[in-house]
Amino acid sequence: xxxxxxxxxxxxxxxxxxVKIECRSLDFQATTMFWYRQFPxxxxxxxxxxxEGSKATYEQGVEKDKFLINHASLTLSTLTVTSAHPEDSxxxxxxxxxxxxxxxxxxxxxxxxxxxxx
Amino acid sequence: xxxxxxxxxxxxxxxxxxxxxxxxNNIATNDYITWYQQFPSQGPRFIIQGYKTKVTNEVASxxxxxxxxxxxxxxxxxSLSDTAVYYCLVGSNQAGTALIFGKGTTLSxxx
Numbered sequence: 001x002x003x004x005x006x007x008x009x010x011x012x013x014x015x016x017x018x019v020k021i022e023c024r025s026l027d028f029q030a031t032t033m034f035w036y037r038q039f040p041x042x043x044x045x046x047x048x049x050x051x052e053g054s055k056a057t058y059e060q061g062v063e064k065d066k067f068l069i070n071h072a073s074l075t076l077s078t079l080t081v082t083s084a085h086p087e088d089s090x091x092x093x094x095x096x097x098x099x100x101x102x103x104x105x106x107x108x109x110x111x112x113x114x115x116x117x118x
Numbered sequence: 119x120x121x122x123x124x125x126x127x128x129x130x131x132x133x134x135x136x137x138x139x140x141x142x143n144n145i146a147t148n149d150y151i152t153w154y155q156q157f158p159s160q161g162p163r164f165i166i167q168g169y170k171t172k173v174t175n176e177v178a179s180x181x182x183x184x185x186x187x188x189x190x191x192x193x194x195x196x197s198l199s200d201t202a203v204y205y206c207l208v209g210s211n212q213a214g215t216a217l218i219f220g221k222g223t224t225l226s227x228x229x
Contacts, residue, residue, distance in 0.1 A: 106211075
């Protein structure tokens with residue numbers, strides 16, 4: 001079946017540095033990808049919608065200058081957490097659907113990236 | 119997007135059938151009902167999707183009444199490995215539409 005792959009699976013970074021997370025659709029094209037954040041014992045919260053070739057759409061309360069999203073190709077979206085702080089420590093998950101299908105598209109999720117800012 | 123309500127937690131024993139019900143009173147005509155499973159530190163995994171009546175696959179069944187204001191995920195003969203969080207989502211299944219997650223149901227299966 002279709003697979004969405006994230007890299008890295010986990011990362012530890014120092015406060016003030018930036019971290020890039022990659023999300024790839026392995027066997028389908030995705031003009032739109034979605035980024036979620038999940039804190040312990042909580043549900044997934046949609047952060048932003050990544051659009052290939054155009055600007056991302058951010059949910060209310062999500063700082064676009066802090067969470068930079070680039071969707072340079074139909075199979076790759078990246079999320080960069082800039083000037084990371086301990087409160088940015090979380091589980092980041094991407095999702096995508098096959099853009100080649102107009103409807104009845106299952107959403108596939110990456111395995112997630114555990115970010116720890118120290 | 120339609121809001122969903124499901125039990126916060128459920129407990130079961132191995133070999134039992136588990137039914138998790140989700141309420142979605144404001145479901146729109148074009149909305150589909152989808153269930154996902156999530157294990158700790160992993161991304162959600164698709165279980166089943168339906169629009170109306172009953173859908174069955176190799177792992178679960180989904181029952182949707184005629185008014186579509188609720189749905190029930192049925193897991194036959196659960197095992198310890200079915201311990202996870204189960205999310206009921208309602209919305210468009212088009213490629214450009216994000217899924218909005220509710221709180222989910224934490225299912226604990228004991229031996």
